[in-house]
Amino acid sequence: MEFIKNYRGILWLLGGIIAGTIAGLVLGKQVAIIKPIGDIFLNLLFTTVIPLVFFAIASAIAHIDASHRLGKVLGVMSLVFLSTLLIAAFFTIVAVWIFPIHQQVTLVHMEEPASTGTFGDQLTRLLTVSEFYELLSRKNMLPFIIFSVLTGMAAMRAGERGASFRRFLHSGNEVMKDILGLLMKVAPVGLGAYFAYQVGTVGPELFGTYAHSLGIYYGFGTVYFIVGFSFYAFVAGGFRGIQTFWKNNIIPTLTAVGTGSSIATIPANLEAVHRMGVPPSIGNVVVPLGATLHKDGSSISSIIKMAVVFSMFGKGFDSVETVVMALGITVIVSIVEGGIPNGGYIGELLVMSVYKFPPEALPPLMVIGTLVDPLATILNATGDNVAAMLVTRFLPKRAAATS
Template identity: 60%
Template structure:
C-alpha cells in the first residue's frame, strides 16, 4: 500500500500541486476579491518567465525538427497532411457550433450598454500591409516578440530547411539546434516548478475580476459556447484519438492531456501550453520529428476554439442588429472566416481582436457590434484556449497516423 501511495505521488505530484494551487486561488478569487490585485504580480512574474523561455524553445524545437527530419518522412508530406488535418478540424468545430446556434438561437435584444470601448489600432493600414506585417518583420529583433509569433515560426522553419539543405557543412549547426532544444526543454522544466504558485495567483485574479461578468447580459451566448465547447472537447477529441490509435488512443490521450488542459485554462495562452503539449506528445508516442513541427505551428495555425467563438460572435452581432444568421451565404462566409481567424488569432491572452475586426469588416457590420464581440471574445478565452491548445496534440496524433500510412 505504501509503495502504491509513493508511486502515485511520484507520478502525479506536479499535477496535484498545480490543482491545489488553482483550487486555493479560486477560493481567494471568490471570497477575497480585494486581495487578488496583490496576487496578480506573482502570476505575471511566472507568465513572463514562461513566455521568455518559450520563444527560444519554439525556435530550437521547430528548426531542429526540420533540420534533423527523417528522410523517410519528407517535410512536404508532413506539412500537407498537417494542414489538411488543421483545416478539417477547424471546419468541423465551426459546423458543430452552427448546429448549436440553430438549436439554441440568440434573442435579438442583447444589450451593448456598458461595453468597454476598445482601441482598434492600425485601421489606416491596407490589407496588403497587414498581410506583410503578419507574415514578416522588418528587423530581426522584432522576431523575438510574441506579438510576431507567426513571423518567428516562419523564420525558425526556414532556418531548419536551410540547415537540412546544407548537407555535411551544416552538420555542426544541426547538432547545435538539437542541443539547444534539449537545453531549452530543461529550462522550461525549471520554470514549470513555479506553476502551482504562479498559476494559482493568476487564476485567483481571473476568478476575482472576470468571473462575476459571466452571469451578465451575455449569459446565453456564453452558456451555448461553453456547453458546445465542452461537448466538442470530450466527444470529438476522443473521436480524433480513436481515429489515430483506436480504443487505446482515447485513454492514452486523456491521460497525457491533463497538464496541458490545466495550463490552457489557467493561462489563456496557446503559446504557454506548447511545453506541456510537447511532453504529452512524447508520452503518447508521437515522434519528435512530427510533434516538434505540428504542435508549435498549431499554436498559431490551428484553433478549434477560435473557430467556434467566431461563429458565436457572428451570431451575436447579427442578433444585435436584427439580421438573420441562418442564411446560406452568411454561413458559407462564416466558415471561410473561421479558417482565417484560426490563423489570425495569436497564441497570447485576448489575442483574437484582429480576427474580430476581420469578421466585422467582412460582413460590413456597424461599429455598435464591436464592443459585443470584444466582450464575448474575452469571456470565452479560457474554453477557447483549452480547445485551441490541447487540440494540437490530438491533431499531431492524427497527422502521425496518416504519415505512417
C-alpha cells in the same frame, strides 16, 4: 496566487465590465456622458490594429527557414488543422441554429447592402483594393492581411538581401505588441465605460443575449472537448487511441487552465504527445506550430460572436453566403490571432470589416471573447495533442522517420 497572476488581465477586464454594468443600471441614460471614454479607447484600438497585424504576420512568415523543408509533415499537418477548425465551426453553426440567439436586443438596425456587380466583382472588392492607401483602413482588413502575407513571403525569399528588412519587421512586431499591451492596461476603463453606455441606453435585456451565447459556447465547447476529441483520437488509434489520449491529456488540460495560455502549455503538450506515441519528428513540429495556428476553441468562439452580433444588429445568420464567409473567417482568425497578444480582438475587427458592422459591434465581441477565454484556452491548447496523433496516423511512416 499564480492562477490570479495568470488571469489578472481578464479579471481586471471583468471588473471594469461589472463596474460599467452597475453604473449603467444606476444612472440609466445619464451614463451617456462617459461614452467618449469608451470611444477614445476603441479609436486607439482601431488605429493600432493595422500596423500590428502587418508586423505580426509579415514578421512570422519572413522568419520561416525556407531551407528547412518539412514537406509531407507540414502538408498533412495543414490538412488536419484546417479540417478540425472547420468541423468545430460547422457544428457550432448547427448548435446556433438549434438554440438560436433571438433578437432580444437590437443595437442598430442595419440596412442590407445592395448587391452591385457580379459575384466576381464582389469577390474582387472583398479580397483586394485598387489603391495602396485603401489598405490602411480597418474596413479592408482581408486585403491588408493578404498584402502582409505577400510581404512576409517576399522577405523570406529574398534571403541575405532581405536580412535588414526582416530585422525591421521583427523590431516593428515587438514595438507594436508593447503598444497593444499599453492599450490593454486601460481596457477595463474604456470597455467598462462603453458597456455602461450600452446597459444604460439599451437596458438589462442585454444580459439575456450574453447569457444565452455563453450557455451555447460552454455547452457545445464541453461536448466538443469530450466527444469531438474522443472521435479524433479514435480515428488516430481506435479505442486504444481514446484511452491513450485521455490518460495523457490531463496534465496539459490543467496547465492550460492554470496558465491561461496555449504557448505556456507547449512543454506539457510535448511531454504528453511523446507519451501518446507521437514521434518527436512530428510532435516537435505540430505542437509549437499548433499553439500559433491551430485553435479549435477560437473557431467555436468566432461563430458564437458572429451570431450574437448579427442578432444584435437585426441580421439573419442563416444564408449560404453568410455561413460560407463565417467558415472562412474562423480559419483566418485562428491563424492571425495566434502570434498576437490579445489576438482575439484582431479577429473581431476582421469580422466587423468583412460584414461591415459599425464600431458599436466591437464591445459585445470583446466581452464575449473575454468570458469564454478559460474553455477556449483548453480547447486551443489540448487540441494540438490530438492533432499530433492524427498527423501521425495519416503521415507515411517513411516521411515521419526522415522529416
